[in-house]
Amino acid sequence: MEKEKISNNELKGLGINDVEILVSFSRVANGLLQHGVMAKPEILANLEALIDDPMPYALRKGGKFKNLAESIIAIRKEGKFMKQERSNFKLKEEIAEFPVWGLEHIEVGALAQMRTAVKLPIAVAGALMPDAHQGYGLPIGGVLATTANTIIPFAVGVDIACRMCLSIFDIPAEAVDTETDKLRNILVDNTYFGMGCTTKSYFDGSLFDSNTWNETKVIRSLKDKAYAQLGTSGTGNHFVEWGELTIGDGALDNIPAGRYLALLSHSGSRGFGGTVANHYSKIAMTKTKLPDEAKHLAWLDLDKDEGIEYWIAMNLAGEYASANHHEIHNKIARALGVRPITRIENHHNFAWKEQLADGTDVMVHRKGATPAGKGVLGIIPGSMSTPGFLVRGKGEVTSINSASHGAGRLMSRTAAFKMLDKAVIAANLVEKRITLMGSDMDEASMAYKDIHAVMAAQNDLVEVLAKFEPRIVRMADAREKPED
Incomplete structure (x- = not known):
């Protein structure tokens, strides 16, 4: 060779x-x-x-x-090999227009970031979801379609393939009250949180037999770390929780209406995805020089080595993030002694090759946005003490087949520590009958937007099929550095 x-x-x-x-x-x-x-x-x-x-x-x-x-x-x-000024990419000069859902819930900074994003020379279309707030480059809750051969690492996000996973069990929802201690102990024994945390036993490590782990030097260098972290959840807003799922009549095939015990998890591709994101974001920012306000939106070309490498790594991070959730759910189901009757999952930090309604081939970046193509199932969580929702996409073309990925932050983590009252947070958990393990004030429900208002702002994007109410919640320990 x-x-x-x-x-x-x-x-x-x-x-x-x-x-x-x-x-x-x-x-x-x-x-x-x-x-x-x-x-x-x-x-x-x-x-x-x-x-x-x-x-x-x-x-x-x-x-x-x-x-x-x-x-x-x-x-x-000696006057030789003088620096040649490279031509920088310029932003489009025309007024940047894009649809916004729930404008009244969105901060000015997120709107400004989205305006910059749709002025990129490679931008084809954009949309802003009602949970949007400011991020790096593209706002969280931002959806950006670019030309088909380009991809923006920071528009995918640092936690590549962060996703939701829901397991529904044929067990009455009352189990969260009658078997609280048992369910709590199962979470403690089968979930792992914290910066750099690892596991020692695996339910299914077959993903690591894939030849893709040998495709590039970057991927090869991270394989051992990824294997050690398989089945872990990290920090920040990542969680694993038991809750009550209320399903409406005819909402899901083969599952009658009723209230079921369900397990919901939120996490991504751990240290593997974070390292890949940072590595290729730096390369993109070196290769693609943009004005300061757009510098984090630097892209890679998919017909060049670095773009191909990132695409391979991003898709592997997607498979790995899914395997992480399956590892958690399978271990918990085994400890419970009951297999789930169904499992539903979706990414919300990823890039997909798709077509717009007019047939234009594009790369769709959803950074903190849920795929909501016609008939596509997804999960939109609230917070540790507010409901999440199982939804079916309506295929709204102006939203680029997308919806929100959650409630969205109302205040920064720093602001939450300064402004929120511990006693009020504790009283809210008691009122909602929440058993909480880990977390801190920056993840309290008051730090997030009203999930009901967010859902109301996007009823033309998704149909609600079921409501999930968290009851036994596991998150990273207080003061752990957030990775989300």
Whole structure:
């Protein structure tokens, strides 16, 4: 098998035309590649940054690019290989328009971020969901369709493939009251929370037999970490909880109307997805220079190595996030001694190749938004003491077949610690009969928007099939750094 190589044409693409410089760059770049020090996209990104400004590399003690940087500085003193200004991408000048659901619930910062996003030169359409709030680049609750061969890592999100999973058991909902201790202990014994937490036993590790784990250097380097974290939930707003699910007449095939015991979980691709997101976001921001207000919306091209690599890693993160939830639900079902009658799940931090209503091929980024194509099932949670909803999408084309992914934050975590009252939070949990393990004031229901108002704002996007009321809730310990 031929070894991977960085070609002279790729180096010339960085603006290197002098033969001597080309030889030097090729020697260093391919040396790093062949010895497995860095992946190809990372090497090219560093070389591009070095050409822009060699001084930080020259000052770095023992740095891999120190000699190259010093050479460039010396050559430039002779008036050679002067820095060429690269043309930056400009935003569209026309007024950015996009539909907004629940405008009265959305902060100005999120609206401003969405206006910037739809002015990207690659933007085709956008929409803002009623739970939207400010994030990095694209707001959480933002949906952005771009040209089909582009993908924006920060518009997918740092927690790639963060998702919901619901298991419904043929057990009366009253079990949350009659068997509280048993259900609580099952959660304690079979769930793992915390930054970097790991597990030691697995229900099904077969995902790791996939050849995709050998596709790229970045993925290979993270395989062991991903395996160790299989079946864990992390921190922030991630949870695993028992609750009462009320299903209406004819809402779900083969499940009669009634009140059922159900298990709901929320988490993503853990350290694997976070590392992939940060790695390729940096490469995108180096490759795609945008005005400051749009810099986090830098994209990768899917016909180039780094774009292909990110696409492979993102999709693997999706499979991994699903496997995480299945691991949790399967272990809990085994401990309960009852198999679920059905399981429903969906991503809400991902990018999909789709078509708009007019047939245009696009890449749809849903950052904190639930897929809501016609007939598609999804889960929209509330908070630890407010209901979530099992929904069916209506396929509204102007929302790009999307809906909210939850209630959405009403205040920042810092504001929650400053403004909320512990006694009021505790009284609310008692009133709602919530047994809570872990969490802190920044995840209290008062830190979130009113889920009922959010659902009312999107009744043209989804049909509510069932209501889930949390009763026994497990989250990360207080003061754990949030990963969401």
